Amino acid sequence: MIDLATKLGARAAKRLQKERLIWLTTTSSDGTPQPNPVWFYWDGERILVYSQPTSHKLKNLHRNPRVSLNFQADEEGGNVIVLTGAASIDEKPTHDPRFIKKYCQEIPKIGQTPESLAASYSVLISVLPDKLRGF
Numbered sequence: 001m002i003d004l005a006t007k008l009g010a011r012a013a014k015r016l017q018k019e020r021l022i023w024l025t026t027t028s029s030d031g032t033p034q035p036n037p038v039w040f041y042w043d044g045e046r047i048l049v050y051s052q053p054t055s056h057k058l059k060n061l062h063r064n065p066r067v068s069l070n071f072q073a074d075e076e077g078g079n080v081i082v083l084t085g086a087a088s089i090d091e092k093p094t095h096d097p098r099f100i101k102k103y104c105q106e107i108p109k110i111g112q113t114p115e116s117l118a119a120s121y122s123v124l125i126s127v128l129p130d131k132l133r134g135f
Contacts, residue, residue, distance in 0.1 A: 001045065002083065002132040012081045012132055015071050016042035020106070024049060024125075025068045026060035026087075033068075034060060039106070040069075041099040046128050047083070048096060050121035058123060061087050067127055078135065085129040093124035 004013045025035040036057060041048045047069060051058055061067070070082045095118040100107070107117055 002129045008081075008132060008134055011079070012083065012134065013042075015079075015081055016047070019071055020103075021072070022047070023070045023072075024057065024127075025070075026057045027064050027066075028056070028060055029063060039099075039103055041096060041102055043096070043098070046126045047085075048099060049125040049127070050093075050095070050099065050118075051123045051125055052121055053091070053123050055123075057125070058089060061089055061125065069127060069129070081132070081134040083127075083129040084131045085127045087125050087127045090124040090126065091122075093122075 002012065003009045020039070021037045022040045023035045024038045024040075025033050028034050034056065038049045038051075065087045066084070067087045068082060068084045070080070073080050095114075100114045100118070103117075104114070107114060110117075112120070
């Protein structure tokens with residue numbers, strides 16, 4: 001678990017609570033980093049991401065559960081937050097209603113309902129961050 005009591009940790013916690021997208025990076029079979037912007041929910045301990053069951057990121061995670069997550073930098077290239085940790089996969093999760101609530105405005109914009117989103121993004125990736133860096 002990362003230390004949220006530090007100045008950097010407090011900034012990371014604020015972004016984890018407020019941001020809409022985070023970049024999840026897995027590695028392909030040849031070791032190439034594979035960054036993808038994803039919707040997420042921070043439960044205070046873990047970063048929760050729902051995925052389609054056929055996604056390449058799941059194949060990558062089965063090979064190597066180590067990931068990095070980062071937010072966009074600001075316009076001047078600052079406010080950088082990078083988290084690393086281990087991901088676990090739950091192929092039969094219950095969708096966290098806090099995730100659905102967070103994205104209730106965006107879900108219809110992508111042609112989905114909460115129910116259809118839960119059906120198509122039916123696999124949970126749960127990341128427990130263990131390192132934090134940034135500036």
